[in-house]
Amino acid sequence: MELALWSNGKPDLRAQAQVAVKGTVDIVPEGYRLGQQLYLENCGSCHIPLPPEVMPTATWRELLLDLNEHYGKRVDPILRPSLLAMWGYIRQFSRPLKEKEATPYRLTQSRYFKALHPQVEFPETVRPATCVSCHPGAAQYDYRSLTPEW
Template sequence: MNQVKSDHKTPPKKQRKSPWFLFLLVIGWSVLLGTGMAQAMSPKESPASFSKSVDPIPSELRLAAEVYVDNCSSCHLALPPEVFPTATWRDLLQNPNQHYGVRLPNIFRPEIYLMWQYLSAFSRPHQTGETIPFRVTESRYFAALHPKVEFPEPPTSRTCVSCHYRANEYNFRALNPEWENAP
């Protein structure tokens, strides 16, 4: 009998993978996923250094503070709420068409609500009969926060960094060396 050689080779038998390989793969994947989730869920230091802000911010208002800083510092220096009375912040949030001569981009309602929570919690009361200040120079709270400081020019939110070198990071406690021991 003649045997005909075939060019077809029989496929090699598949080796069955060890259950240990599958177990190690699942463990490795779980560790990677768990580490990623832990990093995503851990509190991050936001651009704003809230531990160094004017007043300590409770954890339930941190998101509101972040929303405020993110929205306002995209165009200018975000001022601490303590600088203006509550009435000023209310009027600024309620009328986005008149924001110092600029029309604000659309801010979503939930963001406005969060900003209001933060601003109303840390701003000062407005006295009856007092005009509502919309400029730093008009604010009696700004003056109270800067006793004995003589300004060479009228202060604006842009000039804060001349004394508070980390104001862009929402840290108004850090002062330039010449102001560190000022009365």
């Protein structure tokens, strides 16, 4: 399947500027809300939903294109219109790889995940299941709140 919205896309800065922060949960612009909702439903059932900014756009694209072989599991098929809406959202809130940079499939290999945690020394291998140890609101998609030790 082709994901038609793919380009070696520059993020839409205007839309990013509209991302207001209300309390601790990021509000996404109107045009991406459905995509976000679908993303949370489809990608937050087995593990907590990971925020798009932790992986490069190319990683998400590969994951969406291959739902059958997902880390040893099978993700239920997602209807194409939903997939495209999710893709629009993910693409908007993630960034491209550099030329020739390998596509990471684990957070531990993701430059963007590292960049979001410049000061953090992780006591154990980071997995979807470990986010909550520092981000108590992770299951509610809140990655701003931190446990008191931070």
